[in-house]
Amino acid sequence: MSRGLDHVLQRFAAAQQQATQSILRHPRIELSDQLEQLAQRATRYTESDVYGRGPLIEELEQRVAELLGKPAALFFPSGTMAQPLALRIHSDQRQQREVLLHPTSHLLLHEQNGLQELWGLIPTTIGEASQPIRKADLPQSTAASSLVLELPAREIGGQLPSWQDLLAQVQWARAQGVAVHFDGARLWQCPPYYQQSLAAIAELADSVYVSLYKDLGGIAGAILAGSADFIATARIWQRRAGGNLYSYAPFILAAQQGLDDNLQAVEQAYHYTQQLVPKLASIEGLSITPNPPQASMFHVFFPLTQRELIEAVTDYAETTGIVMLSLPRQVTESGCTCEVSVGRAAMQQTPEYWHYHWQQAFGPLLARAKKTKGE
C-alpha cells in the first residue's frame, strides 16, 4: 500500500468515526452505551454463566436452538472455532478427513488454513467461485465426510442456491453418507428468499453455525446447533480448543440484545433490499451482484481504483456526514468490489434517498471513468 493510500485510509476511518448516518447494517452504538445497556439487561440474572453452564448462557443456547429447530446448541467465541470443530466431529464419525467446500469459503480464505493445520482435515473445493455450489457441481460419488454450504454466500454478494437445488444437494449428501454443515454466518437473511422458516432451512443440515454479531449486532460469538449427541461431543472439543470460558456473560447479553433488536429487521431488510438494488443499479457505470438480490446484502462493482473510490466515499462522508460504503473487499485491475449489508441503518431512509446520495457521491466519478475508458 502506498503512503498516499495510507493517508486516504486514515481520512476514511476518521470520517467514518464522525459520520452521523450510514447505509451499512444497524445504527452504531458506542461501546460505553452498549455496556450500559448490557448492565441493565444483566439485572435479570442473579448469577453469571460459569464454564458454559447457568441460565444466562443456557437460555441463549435454547433460544437459538428453537429458532433453528435443533435439539441442542452451544455458544462459541467464533465461527472460526465452531466450524472446523463441527467438521472434525463429522470426520471422526465417518473416519474420513476430506471436506467439500466452496472456493470462497471462510474456512479457506480467512482462517489461516486452521482446517488443515490445526484440525487435520483435508479441504476439496467444489463449484465455481462466482456462484454458489449447485447440485450439478457435486460428484457422482465421494468419500468426503461433509459438505459445507454457506447460506448466503458472503464473498459472492449473498447468493443462494434455489430451494429445489438445495434440497437436491442435501438428498445427494444423505445418499452418500456425507454430513451437511451450514455456514450460516448470515443464515438469518435466508427465510424471505426461500419463503421458509429458519427451522425449515436448518432442518436440512446436520450441523448449523450462526453468527451472533454480524447481522445481529452483538459483540462477538456464535452458536453451533445440531443433535444432542453432536453438541455433547462439540462440548468436549470446545474444551480442547480453549473455547469453554469461565464466563462469556457480556457476549451472551449482547447476543440476546441483538436478537431482540435486530432479528426481525433482518427479514424486513430483505424486502427493503429488493427495492434498493434496482434503484442503485440504475446509476450508470456500477454493477450489482446478485441483481435481483437474494438476501439483505449485495456486492457493488465500481470500475474505479481503490484510491478513487475510497476518496469519493471519504469526501462525501466529510461533506455530508453520510457513510455510503465500507472499504472494498476486493480490488482488481479493473476495479473494486464493495459489500453492502442492509439493516436498520439504511432502512431509516427511503431507497430513493440512497439512490440520490450514491448518484451525488459516485455519479460524476463513474461518468468520468467511462469517458476515460472510451477514449
Next chain:
Amino acid sequence: MSRGLDHVLQRFAAAQQQATQSILRHPRIELSDQLEQLAQRATRYTESDVYGRGPLIEELEQRVAELLGKPAALFFPSGTMAQPLALRIHSDQRQQREVLLHPTSHLLLHEQNGLQELWGLIPTTIGEASQPIRKADLPQSTAASSLVLELPAREIGGQLPSWQDLLAQVQWARAQGVAVHFDGARLWQCPPYYQQSLAAIAELADSVYVSLYKDLGGIAGAILAGSADFIATARIWQRRAGGNLYSYAPFILAAQQGLDDNLQAVEQAYHYTQQLVPKLASIEGLSITPNPPQASMFHVFFPLTQRELIEAVTDYAETTGIVMLSLPRQVTESGCTCEVSVGRAAMQQTPEYWHYHWQQAFGPLLARAKKTKGE
C-alpha cells in the same frame, strides 16, 4: 453423586449467593455493577478493538508485556487455548512433539487432552504429583521440545520450586535446547516468595501465560507473552484456533480494571497468607499444604466426608453470612482437600478473625471426627 449430596450442593450454592462475607479472593461484584464499571471505563476509548487491533487491546497487551518484561504479548480467550498453542510453536520449531509436564498440569487434568487430540503433541510427565518439578526430576538428556513449569502449582496448594532450583532447571533446558514455558495462571503470586520482580521471573521462560481473571478478577481471558517472532507466530495460530475475535472489548476492559484493582493486593495477600496459615493450622484435625505457604493460596485437608464438610460450610454461611470455603477440589476416602485463594476479601479481616470463625465452623466437627476415628 447421591441425591442427598445434590441437595446439599444446592443449599451451598444458595448460601454462597446470599453470603455477605467470604474468605475467598476479592469481594464479589454483581455482573450488572461490573458492566456499569466497564461502561465507565470504556468512555476512555473512541473505538472498540477489531480483530485484535486497536488501542483498547494493544494497551493491555503492552501493559502485561511490560510487567513480564517480554517484547510482545497477545490476548487470548483462555489459557486452554494459549498454552498448547505456545507448546505447538516450540514443537514446530524443534521438530519434536514431546512436551514435559508435571502430573498435575492443567493441560493434563482439565483440557480433555486437547494437547494431544487437537494440537498433536505428546505429553510426558516428570516429577512427583505431590511436589513441584525439581532439577533432580529432569532426565540426563531429552528429545522433548518444551518444559512446562506451573508457577505456583495450583493443584498442590501453590507450591513453588526454590529460586535456585528453578534457575538450575532453566539452565538444564537451555543446555538441552528445550523451550521453557511458564504456566503462570497465578504467576502474579510469585514475586514475594522469590523476592524477584515478575519480569525477573518471566525472563527465565521463552513463553509465559498469565490469567486475567483468577487472581485479578477480570471476566475471562489470558495473555501469552514472548519474543516478537514468537507472538507473531502465535497470532497466526490464534486465528487458526478461532481465538482472534471481532471484539474482546468487555474482557479487555475488565482485565485492565482487574490489574488496577487487584495486582497490588496479590502481593499483599502473600504476606497476609503468611500470617493466616499458622493461625488456621493450629485448629486440631486439619492440615495445610504448604505450610508455611509459598504463595497467596494454600490447600487445607479435612478428614471429613464431602457431605460433612459442605454441610458445615453451608450451615455456617446460612447462620452467619460468611463463606469459609469453596467446594472441595479433591475428595478421597480419607477426606477432602479445599483450596483457599487469599485476596482482598480475606484481608478485610484479621487472621485472628478467620481463625475464630474456622474454629467455630469446623472445630467441633473435627474433634468429633478425631474421636470417632480413635474409637
